[in-house]
Amino acid sequence: MLELVNVNKNFNSGTINEMCLFKDFNFKVEDGQFVSVVGSNGSGKTSMLNLICGSMLVDSGKILINGEDITYKKEFLRHKNVGRVFQDPSKGTCPSMNILENLSVADNKGKPYNLTRGTNRKKIEAYKDMLRPLNLGLEDKLFTKVGALSGGQRQALALLMSTMTPIDFLILDEHTAALDPKTAEIIMELTNQIVREKKVTTIMVTHNLRYAVEYGNRLVMMHEGTVVMDKSDEEKKNISTEDIMRVFNQISVECGN
Numbered sequence: 001m002l003e004l005v006n007v008n009k010n011f012n013s014g015t016i017n018e019m020c021l022f023k024d025f026n027f028k029v030e031d032g033q034f035v036s037v038v039g040s041n042g043s044g045k046t047s048m049l050n051l052i053c054g055s056m057l058v059d060s061g062k063i064l065i066n067g068e069d070i071t072y073k074k075e076f077l078r079h080k081n082v083g084r085v086f087q088d089p090s091k092g093t094c095p096s097m098n099i100l101e102n103l104s105v106a107d108n109k110g111k112p113y114n115l116t117r118g119t120n121r122k123k124i125e126a127y128k129d130m131l132r133p134l135n136l137g138l139e140d141k142l143f144t145k146v147g148a149l150s151g152g153q154r155q156a157l158a159l160l161m162s163t164m165t166p167i168d169f170l171i172l173d174e175h176t177a178a179l180d181p182k183t184a185e186i187i188m189e190l191t192n193q194i195v196r197e198k199k200v201t202t203i204m205v206t207h208n209l210r211y212a213v214e215y216g217n218r219l220v221m222m223h224e225g226t227v228v229m230d231k232s233d234e235e236k237k238n239i240s241t242e243d244i245m246r247v248f249n250q251i252s253v254e255c256g257n
Helices: 045-053 099-107 121-134 151-162 181-198 209-214 233-237 241-254
Strands: 002-011 019-029 034-039 060-065 082-085 169-173 201-205 218-223 226-232
Touching: 002 045, 019 045, 019 060, 034 045, 034 209, 045 082, 045 169, 045 201, 082 151, 099 121, 099 151, 121 151, 151 181, 169 181, 181 201, 209 241, 218 233, 218 241, 226 233, 226 241
Parallel strands: 034 201, 034 218, 082 169, 169 201
Antiparallel strands: 002 019, 002 060, 218 226
């Protein structure tokens, strides 16, 4: 279980541009949940992910994973239990290395390399079997540098790499936003398949309201650092994109837009 407890976060503290994003913010994600998070720009969606992953620190409050206080735990240590896929396909892979080398690095996350080879060619067929269901032709490009792949191919690879070793949480930061519609559909189907098969607790930030409605068992809307909608299970099944847009429009009117 993931918990953010009484979290406070300010930006530009002590200046005329000081902004309080989170004030006594509380958020909990139960084991096994697939949470879709929506909200306008500046609502705190990605900042919340950054706090969870450790790329941004809280000013006060606590972040707990399975009861362990990780509030000030270093980012690279958190990544032993957390997989993250970014909006930019180039961030989840190493472009100067080939697919085999990228998969090998992900496969060995958290393990000592010692003086053994970085790539285990005995696993080539297993890697091909893992890539083949994507129908992106990656199983025939193991020795192709990742920098030469399309954005969709790289994002699919990044998604697979983030879940190759056992993790407690999968963090998806608008991971389809930079892709064309057809490729985005492939990535979302792959995402859903991985979450179901590995039963990994997942938080997905997205601007695609249809994806937020269709995928996951919980939907959260954020606005100015607070949760303004939180629907799970049967309640979520009854939510439509029109319902979400209605709340968006209401907030917009209240804010004078």
